[in-house]
Amino acid sequence: MCKLRCGKMTGNLEQRTGSSVKWLPDSSVKYKSMSDLTDWWPGSLKYQVPKSVRRKILIFLFVVAVACVLLVYFCYNCYLICSGSCGVLNIKQDLMTTSAERAHGISHQSMNSQSLQAVPRLPSCIIIGVRKSGTRALLQYMSLHPDTVINAKEQHFFNTDRYKLGLDYYRSQMPKSLNNQIIIEKTPAYFTDLMTPERIYRMNNSIKLILIVREPVIRLISDYTQLRKGKEQRNKTAKSFEELVLDNSGKINTDYKPVQRSMYYHYFINWLEFFSRDQIYICDGDAFITNPYSELYDIETFLHLPHKIPSNVFYFNASKGFYCINDETLDTPCLSEAKGRQHPKIDPAVLEALYDFYRPRNKLFFKLAQRTFDWP
Ligand code: A3P
Numbered sequence: 001m002c003k004l005r006c007g008k009m010t011g012n013l014e015q016r017t018g019s020s021v022k023w024l025p026d027s028s029v030k031y032k033s034m035s036d037l038t039d040w041w042p043g044s045l046k047y048q049v050p051k052s053v054r055r056k057i058l059i060f061l062f063v064v065a066v067a068c069v070l071l072v073y074f075c076y077n078c079y080l081i082c083s084g085s086c087g088v089l090n091i092k093q094d095l096m097t098t099s100a101e102r103a104h105g106i107s108h109q110s111m112n113s114q115s116l117q118a119v120p121r122l123p124s125c126i127i128i129g130v131r132k133s134g135t136r137a138l139l140q141y142m143s144l145h146p147d148t149v150i151n152a153k154e155q156h157f158f159n160t161d162r163y164k165l166g167l168d169y170y171r172s173q174m175p176k177s178l179n180n181q182i183i184i185e186k187t188p189a190y191f192t193d194l195m196t197p198e199r200i201y202r203m204n205n206s207i208k209l210i211l212i213v214r215e216p217v218i219r220l221i222s223d224y225t226q227l228r229k230g231k232e233q234r235n236k237t238a239k240s241f242e243e244l245v246l247d248n249s250g251k252i253n254t255d256y257k258p259v260q261r262s263m264y265y266h267y268f269i270n271w272l273e274f275f276s277r278d279q280i281y282i283c284d285g286d287a288f289i290t291n292p293y294s295e296l297y298d299i300e301t302f303l304h305l306p307h308k309i310p311s312n313v314f315y316f317n318a319s320k321g322f323y324c325i326n327d328e329t330l331d332t333p334c335l336s337e338a339k340g341r342q343h344p345k346i347d348p349a350v351l352e353a354l355y356d357f358y359r360p361r362n363k364l365f366f367k368l369a370q371r372t373f374d375w376p
Pocket residue numbers: 130131132133134135136137188221222223225288289322323324335338339340341
């Protein structure tokens with residue numbers, strides 16, 4: 001077949017090399033040098049295209065090949081980013097260099113494809129409490145930052161038997177996130193649990209913790225209101241606030257758990273046994289209600305995040321009585337009905353007794369917290 005197609009293109013070289021190559025041209029064609037013969041090039045073109053042009057074509061083909069490889073690499077990375085952030089996972093897509101990256105010593109060059117994969121990771125920030133101080137609102141608002149991923153469900157990992165399931169279990173409960181994003185978990189019951197500080201410390205001794213506190217008496221009333229609501233939902237009769245908060249002798253009933261939970265110093269001291277004060281951000285829950293943006297700004301600084309939560313995303317919703325989020329994509333811009341409940345009216349004498357009870361205890365907390373609050 002080749003004989004038919006190639007015609008005269010057999011001969012000299014075959015004779016010189018003794019090889020069985022059949023397609024090389026006959027000696028009747030003039031060559032400038034031996035390199036012309038050894039070049040790879042389709043035979044028929046060899047006669048028509050000058051060598052300089054052939055070289056240019058080869059360079060062009062090489063450039064196209066390199067461009068193709070780069071394109072495939074780029075598409076692959078886009079796929080990884082998209083699979084982690086566009087749809088299923090609802091992770092915000094700001095993948096540019098962030099201060100979170102800088103804080104973790106990650107440069108753009110070192111962000112290989114693995115770091116762009118969204119996987120469950122252990123939290124690097126935990127909101128530890130205090131219950132009924134605005135923990136849900138804080139977590140929700142922190143999710144507005146593109147470099148954070150929140151765990152919406154309270155895990156109760158460190159304060160319950162779940163701890164026995166191990167850190168792999170805990171990690172598996174976390175939302176998927178990118179390497180440069182901060183995962184935030186919140187379980188308010190951690191604050192009052194005696195085992196939790198040491199357990200968190202063992203997981204990550206450089207973790208960042210956030211404690212949000214409200215004025216202790218208002219927090220206590222909020223706590224009571226929540227427990228009362230729970231009883232009502234189970235068709236149980238609930239005692240009045242005054243009955244529960246005072247003991248038989250008319251003193252503050254320190255056996256009542258909600259009373260205990262507002263004795264912040266009592267629990268905070270356990271945390272300071274394991275964590276330095278600057279590892280814990282103490283958020284003013286009362287200020288957070290009236291001006292959430294200002295507290296969030298300070299928390300961004302604490303977490304080494306760039307200030308990306310916009311101030312104009314919040315608006316005061318008069319019927320709710322709280323700030324809500326101005327985002328058309330959200331079904332519910334305000335927190336659920338379980339947040340921002342109507343509180344019962346409390347006997348003023350009992351309120352005074354409570355303020356007196358907490359005043360010295362608050363002072364102890366201020367000392368540990370190295371800051372004061374405007375509490376009565
Ligand atoms: P009340 O329902 O007693 O008013 P937590 O989320 O830790 O359980 O705290 C609930 C408290 O968060 C609410 O207590 C409310 O006072 C406070 N809070 C702070 N910001 C809020 C917001 N934007 N919407 C609703 N409640 C908010």
